Amino acid sequence: MSGKVVVVTGASGGVGRAVAREFARRGDWVVLIARGQAGLDRAAADVRAAGGRPLAISVDVANHAALEVAADRVEREIGPIDVWVNNAFTGVFAPFAEITPDEFRRVTDVSYLGYVHGTQSALKRMLPRDAGVIVQVGSALAYRGIPLQAAYCGAKHAIQGFTESLRCELLHAKSGVRVTMVQLPAMNTPQFGWVLSRLPRRAQPVPPIYQPEVAARAVVRASRRPRRRERWVGMSTVATLVADRVAPGLLDRYLGRTGFSAQQTDRARDERQPTNLWQPLDDQPGTDRGAHGDFDAAAHSHSAQQWLVRHPAVAAGAALAVVAGAVGLIRSR
Numbered sequence: 001m002s003g004k005v006v007v008v009t010g011a012s013g014g015v016g017r018a019v020a021r022e023f024a025r026r027g028d029w030v031v032l033i034a035r036g037q038a039g040l041d042r043a044a045a046d047v048r049a050a051g052g053r054p055l056a057i058s059v060d061v062a063n064h065a066a067l068e069v070a071a072d073r074v075e076r077e078i079g080p081i082d083v084w085v086n087n088a089f090t091g092v093f094a095p096f097a098e099i100t101p102d103e104f105r106r107v108t109d110v111s112y113l114g115y116v117h118g119t120q121s122a123l124k125r126m127l128p129r130d131a132g133v134i135v136q137v138g139s140a141l142a143y144r145g146i147p148l149q150a151a152y153c154g155a156k157h158a159i160q161g162f163t164e165s166l167r168c169e170l171l172h173a174k175s176g177v178r179v180t181m182v183q184l185p186a187m188n189t190p191q192f193g194w195v196l197s198r199l200p201r202r203a204q205p206v207p208p209i210y211q212p213e214v215a216a217r218a219v220v221r222a223s224r225r226p227r228r229r230e231r232w233v234g235m236s237t238v239a240t241l242v243a244d245r246v247a248p249g250l251l252d253r254y255l256g257r258t259g260f261s262a263q264q265t266d267r268a269r270d271e272r273q274p275t276n277l278w279q280p281l282d283d284q285p286g287t288d289r290g291a292h293g294d295f296d297a298a299a300h301s302h303s304a305q306q307w308l309v310r311h312p313a314v315a316a317g318a319a320l321a322v323v324a325g326a327v328g329l330i331r332s333r
Contacts (some may be wrong), residue, residue, distance in 0.1 A: 003027065003028065003029070004023075004026075004028040004029065004082040004083060005028070005029045005031065005074065005078050005079050005080060005081050005082050005083070006023045006028045006029065006030050006031065006081075006082065006083040006084075006085065006223070007031040007033060007071070007074060007081055007083070007084045007085065007118075007122070008020050008023070008030060008031065008032060008033065008085045008087060009033040009034070009061050009085065009086055009087050009088040009114065009118055010033070010034055010061075010087040010088030010089060011030075011032035011033055011034050011040070011043050011056075011087070012032065012034035012035070012036050012039025012040050012042075012043050012280075012282055012288070013034070013036075013039050013043075013189065013190050013282060013288075013289050013290065013291065014187070014189030014190055014191060014212055014291055014293075015087055015137060015184070015187055015189060015212045015215045015216065015219075015291070016034070016085075016087040016088065016137075017039075017043050017046065017212070017290060017291035018211075018212035018213050018215065018216035018291040019085055019087065019137075019212075019215070019216045019219050019220070020032055020043055020046065020047055020052075020054075021046050021047065021050045021052075021216065021291075022213070022216035022217060022219070022220045023052060023083075023220060024046070024047040024048075024050035024051055024052025024053075024054075025050045025051055025052070026051075026052075026220070027051055027052060028052050028053075029052065029053045029054075029055065029078050029079075030047045030052045030053070030054050030055075031054075031055045031056075031057065031070075031074050031078070031081075032044060032047070032054055032055065032056040032057065033057055033059050033061065033067075033070060033088070034058070034059075034088065034280070035058060035059070035060050035279075035280035035283065036058075036280030036281065036282030036283040036287070036288075037058055037280075037282075037283050037284075038282045038283055038284055038285055038286070038287050038288045039280070039282035039283075039287075039288045039289070040056040040057075040058060041056065041288075042288040042290070043056065044056045055074065055077065055078060057070045057073065057074075060110075061088045061110060061114030061115075061117055061118060062106075062109040062110050062113060062114055062117070063117075064113075064117040064120070064121075067117050067118065067121050068121055068124075070121075071121040071122075071124075071125065075125060080125065080129060080132075081122060081125055081126065081132065082131075082132060082133065083132070083133045083134075083135065083223045084118060084119070084121070084122035084126075084132070084133070084134050084135070085134075085135045085137065085219060085223070086114070086115040086118040086119065086134070086135070086136050086137060086159075087137040087219075088110060088111075088114050088118075089107075089110060089111040089114070089152070089155070089191075090106070090107055090110045090111060090195060090276060090277050091107055091111065091149060091151060091152040091191065091195045091196075092104075092107055092149075092151050092152075092195065092196045092197070092198075092277070093148055093149065093195060093196070093197040093198065093199050093203045093263070094148060094196070094197065094198035094199065095147070095148060095198075096150040098198050099150065099151060103151070103196065103277065104150075104151045106277055106278065107151035107152060107155060107277070108151065108154070108155055108158075111151070111152060111155035111156070112154070112155035112158045112159060115136060115159050115162075116162065118134075119134055119136075119162075119166065119179075122134050123177065126177045127175065127177060130175060130176040130177065131176045131177065132176075132177045132178070133177075133178045133179075133180070133223050133226045134177070134178070134179040134180075135179075135180055135181070135182060135219055135222050135223050135226070136159055136163050136179070136180070136181040136182070137181075137182055137184065137215070137219060138156055138159060138160065138181045138182060138183045138184065138230070139156050139183055139184050140183055140184070140185060140232075140236070140237040140240045140241060141153045141156045141157075142156040142157055142159060142160040142181070142183055143157075143160065143183070143240075143241050143244055144240050144241060144244040144251065145157070146206070146255050146259050146263075147255060147256065147259040147260060147263075148199065148259065148260065148263055149263075159181075160181065163179060163181050166179055167179050167229065178226035178227065179226070180222045180223075180226045180227075180228060180229060180230060180231070181222075181229070181230040181231075182215070182218050182219050182222050182230065182231045182233060183230060183231065183232050183233060183237055183241070184210075184215050184218075184233050184234070184237065185208065185209075185210055185233060185234030185236045185237045186205030186206045186207065186208065186209045186210065186236070187205060187209070187210055187211070187212055187214075187215055187293075188205065188209050188210065188211055188212065188292055188293045188294075188295040188296060188298075188299035189212055189291065189292070189293045190289035190290070190292070190293045191293065192204055192205065192293055192294070192295075193273070193289070193293065193294060194273075194274065194275060194276045194281050194289070195275060195276065195277065196275040196277045197269055197273065197275075199263070199264055199269055200264070200268065200269060201264035201265055201266065201267060201268055201269055202264065202265045202267045202268070202269045202270075203263060203264060203265075203269070204263060204264060204265045204295065205263075205293075205295065206259075206262045206263055207262070207298065208234070208235075208236050208300060209295050209298050209299040209300065210233075210234055210299060210300050210301075211292065211296075211299045211300065211301045212291045212292065213291075213301065214233065214234070214300070214301070214302065215233060218231055218233045
């Protein structure tokens with residue numbers, strides 16, 4: 001067992017659940033932070049089954065005081081925190097004009113300030129030791145906003161900016177603490193069935209879709225090699241971010257035409273669909289959703305791009321092809 005102490009927020013479902021299992025396979029202590037008790041209980045069972053040691057704590061990351069209490073408990077009961085993974089989020093699928101101020105604020109409190117709170121709690125303990133790693137789970141949407149997810153995109157952009165600022169401060173101080181960010185593609189997680197939606201049809205991730213285990217492997221690698229400032233996961237992430245840098249106006253128009261339909265299935269949305277914006281949906285026995293959403297049939301279990309990252313000689317040639325292909329695709333559209 002490596003014995004590292006790893007904190008994962010949003011650990012009861014989706015990417016956080018997969019990340020917790022991936023750390024557990026390395027024999028780490030995995031501290032599971034989330035709101036829903038049923039999801040936490042099942043996540044703890046997953047960690048044990050994978051060979052790790054769990055500690056589950058029910059906390060809303062929007063509550064900084066409660067997160068501080070949780071961090072104190074971790075160091076008191078287990079030991080110094082080695083890795084802190086910020087991942088918890090919520091969202092609203094709707095045109096911006098249909099999102100209320102309270103809803104937008106709630107998404108910001110969880111999806112942006114939750115990362116700020118987690119980073120503050122981690123730094124408070126890591127800086128005096130001059131050691132530790134903070135991993136921010138990001139998205140291609142940290143650079144490229146898309147329609148119908150204004151609150152979520154705003155939060156991811158904000159995380160990107162604040163992380164860059166913090167990274168510069170740590171470098172200035174010659175600190176041994178490292179902060180890195182992992183930018184993800186569309187993932188097959190339960191979020192599409194539990195975030196607040198006002199879309200006429202059922203929400204879906206924009207293809208290509210990846211399984212959360214792809215993200216989990218990238219997060220663990222980032223924690224092991226934190227000197228790399230960020231990682232892009234999935235060829236779609238690379239193509240999107242390169243295209244945004246080369247031709248952002250064309251990408252605006254492309255997403256204006258395709259972004260609404262690409263985020264909805266052909267099925268009408270159930271107007272009784274519950275939402276986890278204000279309360280967890282996995283707080284009672286039998287309500288745990290696990291790591292995967294409803295798109296297993298369409299989701300990729302591996303990323304060719306991540307293979308290329310681990311084989312840089314091949315990646316150099318592939319990068320040129322991605323740039324040319326992305327620009328050509330946007331112009332042809």
